[in-house]
Amino acid sequence: MPIALENVTYVYAPDTPWEQEALSGVSVEVQDGDFLGIVGPTGSGKSTLIQHMNGLLLPTHGRVLVDGEEVGKDRKALRALRRKVGMVFQYPEHQLFEETVEADIAFGPKNLGLDSDEIAERVRWAATSVGLPDDILERSPFELSGGQMRRVAIAGVLAMRGTVLILDEPTSGLDPRGRAGLVEQLKRLNRAGITMIMVSHSMEDMAQLVNRIVVLSEGKVVIDDSKRAVFSRLEDLANLSLDVPRVTNVMLEMRRAGLPVPLDVLTVNEGIEALCQVLRGSDIVEE
Amino acid sequence: MTIGQYLPGESPVHRLDPRTKILGVLAYVIILFLVKDFLGYGIMAIITALTASAARIPVKMLIRGLRPVLFIIILTVALNAIMTPGEVLYRLGPLAVTREGLFQAAMMACRLLLLIVTTSMLTLTTAPIDLTDGLEYLMGPFRRIGVPAHELAMMMTIALRFIPTLLDEAERIMKAQMARGADFQSGGFVQRAKSMVPLLVPLFVSAFRRADDLALAMEARCYRGGEGRSRFKILRLGSRDVAAGVFMAAGFAVALVV
Numbered sequence: 001m002p003i004a005l006e007n008v009t010y011v012y013a014p015d016t017p018w019e020q021e022a023l024s025g026v027s028v029e030v031q032d033g034d035f036l037g038i039v040g041p042t043g044s045g046k047s048t049l050i051q052h053m054n055g056l057l058l059p060t061h062g063r064v065l066v067d068g069e070e071v072g073k074d075r076k077a078l079r080a081l082r083r084k085v086g087m088v089f090q091y092p093e094h095q096l097f098e099e100t101v102e103a104d105i106a107f108g109p110k111n112l113g114l115d116s117d118e119i120a121e122r123v124r125w126a127a128t129s130v131g132l133p134d135d136i137l138e139r140s141p142f143e144l145s146g147g148q149m150r151r152v153a154i155a156g157v158l159a160m161r162g163t164v165l166i167l168d169e170p171t172s173g174l175d176p177r178g179r180a181g182l183v184e185q186l187k188r189l190n191r192a193g194i195t196m197i198m199v200s201h202s203m204e205d206m207a208q209l210v211n212r213i214v215v216l217s218e219g220k221v222v223i224d225d226s227k228r229a230v231f232s233r234l235e236d237l238a239n240l241s242l243d244v245p246r247v248t249n250v251m252l253e254m255r256r257a258g259l260p261v262p263l264d265v266l267t268v269n270e271g272i273e274a275l276c277q278v279l280r281g282s283d284i285v286e287e
Numbered sequence: 288m289t290i291g292q293y294l295p296g297e298s299p300v301h302r303l304d305p306r307t308k309i310l311g312v313l314a315y316v317i318i319l320f321l322v323k324d325f326l327g328y329g330i331m332a333i334i335t336a337l338t339a340s341a342a343r344i345p346v347k348m349l350i351r352g353l354r355p356v357l358f359i360i361i362l363t364v365a366l367n368a369i370m371t372p373g374e375v376l377y378r379l380g381p382l383a384v385t386r387e388g389l390f391q392a393a394m395m396a397c398r399l400l401l402l403i404v405t406t407s408m409l410t411l412t413t414a415p416i417d418l419t420d421g422l423e424y425l426m427g428p429f430r431r432i433g434v435p436a437h438e439l440a441m442m443m444t445i446a447l448r449f450i451p452t453l454l455d456e457a458e459r460i461m462k463a464q465m466a467r468g469a470d471f472q473s474g475g476f477v478q479r480a481k482s483m484v485p486l487l488v489p490l491f492v493s494a495f496r497r498a499d500d501l502a503l504a505m506e507a508r509c510y511r512g513g514e515g516r517s518r519f520k521i522l523r524l525g526s527r528d529v530a531a532g533v534f535m536a537a538g539f540a541v542a543l544v545v
Contacts (some may be wrong), residue, residue: 017294056462063335079468094456099487107485111468142492158469231460 001067001084001163002029003053008062010048016238022048024219025062030164035196037206037227040216041241046199047090049216050166053197054085081106083112086162090169092153093146101127101152102137108160123180130185162267166196171205181209182191207231207245207266215240228264247271292352294411296542299527300342301412305421307528311535312409318539328397330542334535335405342412352407353400360399367392415447424522437513445501453494460489 006243010023030036030053038046050058052064058072066081067070068150098104105126108190110188127137130151136144141152150170157165170186171179183205190196200206206213206227213230215223217240223230230237231244234252243249251265251274261278265271295301300308305349315331322328339349355358373387410418423440430436464485471482 051462054466056465079470082466083468087463087464089459090467092463094493095460095485095489097485097492106463107469108467111470160467 004065006063008059011060013139022219026221028214035190035210037210037213038199039190039242044216045219046216048170053166055081083160084162085164086157087186088154088167090156093149096141100138101141104141105155105159108156122159126159129158130155131181135284147174166197168199171202177181203245232264298343303531304522304524304528305413305417306424307531308409308413309421312406313403318542319401322542326545327542331401334538335401344411349404356403360396362396364392367395419444456493457490461486462540
């Protein structure tokens with residue numbers, strides 16, 4: 001189910017003194033199976049952009065095509081669209097409300113009008129997908145740790161069984177272990193065929209997860225390219241006060257210090273590999 | 288919603304002391320109920336119009352502010368026109384429109400319109416924080432008879448500060464639940480009330496969490512009520528306030544006399 005934004009402009013509070021153009025003339029395409037990353041400084045329109053992808057916001061100008069159909073033509077189609085395109089907002093644990101974890105994950109499937117067997121099956125599947133142990137299902141979501149609450153919330157969206165999943169800062173505020181676990185699970189979901197779109201400030205997450213990155217600035221797309229190509233444009237990113245993965249920075253510093261290391265290194269393992277190769281080729285190792 | 292909204296600006300009216308504006312509006316409202324004829328209302332309307340133009344508030348903003356109360360105004364006008372006994376002008380079944388009724392209705396409409404426009408001008412030109420500051424000063428003398436002036440003002444400040452935050456939060460939660468197939472619009476009354484649970488529970492949880500955090504942050508900075516607390520911003524009446532006071536007094540006197 002490909003999603004295409006064509007020349008989308010969105011204006012908040014039009015015709016008031018608070019009028020503000022959050023997106024201006026944005027065109028983005030998402031193909032099936034993609035893992036698209038969206039980065040940009042605060043206020044660059046990231047959240048506004050993703051809300052167009054499942055019809056929570058409708059463009060002021062331009063149009064959004066999902067599966068070739070224009071979004072927003074009729075309300076019924078809008079509800080159907082939200083079933084297919086799941087949305088995990090920032091701090092999704094703030095939307096939990098049921099008495100048990102199980103009931104909270106079941107909220108979405110229940111709204112779909114499924115029978116109880118199907119609901120139970122989906123709850124179990126969603127809980128396992130995000131790595132929640134079975135004994136947690138009976139507990140109140142409000143007595144869990146932050147990381148577990150986040151998983152419950154994501155499971156609640158997964159249980160809708162959409163084919164596209166949009167995540168806004170899914171790892172922010174998690175401890176390193178919670179973050180690593182969640183990154184692993186997101187990777188697995190994408191491999192299982194779910195199209196993923198992720199907004200994040202963490203370039204480490206981007207380096208590990210996405211295959212393509214869209215860089216937004218002041219409501220416009222400034223870069224739209226493969227992950228490696230984007231991270232090689234160090235100066236452009238620095239001008240937007242965006243980072244590159246820490247390993248990439250280390251490599252850059254080493255290059256400046258005179259070591260002939262490659263710069264298109266995105267993960268720690270790649271970094272070790274590249275460094276070993278350079279050291280083996282020189283006589284520094286023997287000294 | 289324009290009522291209670293603040294429109295930032297640099298006009299002379301914006302820069303008036305909040306106490307001048309609060310007392311001015313209070314006096315205006317009282318006079319509005321003492322005035323008994325259209326000439327009086329006309330003068331009151333001129334006072335409002337002059338203030339609005341000095342404050343550089345777009346007329347569109349003021350009109351938009353009237354929209355939510357339009358229904359109340361129409362209802363009041365209709366009831367007054369029908370319920371007042373007097374010389375019958377038009378009869379429809381048991382309902383009769385009287386000359387006195389129409390007069391009364393027109394008076395009420397003028398009164399309500401001016402009341403709403405003028406009071407909304409107070410909040411349009413005064414930052415919420417200045418408004419509560421002014422109220423705290425004005426309530427100061429009543430502390431002796433047990434009015435917790437500082438606490439009331441602080442509560443109002445916090446409430447005003449968090450209304451937009453909680454509105455944003457409500458919108459976000461609503462969208463998140465809509466993304467999970469929740470439906471807030473359709474169904475009967477019971478159905479709709481039930482569908483609010485997934486919105487209200489998280490909203491209250493988050494409001495309590497914010498309240499906890501805020502209380503902790505205030506205590507960590509040694510807040511312990513108004514006793515002996517110094518002020519960052521000290522209100523002082525200036526020549527501008529005197530001028531505004533004279534202008535209003537003159538206007539009100541004329542409105543009462545004619």
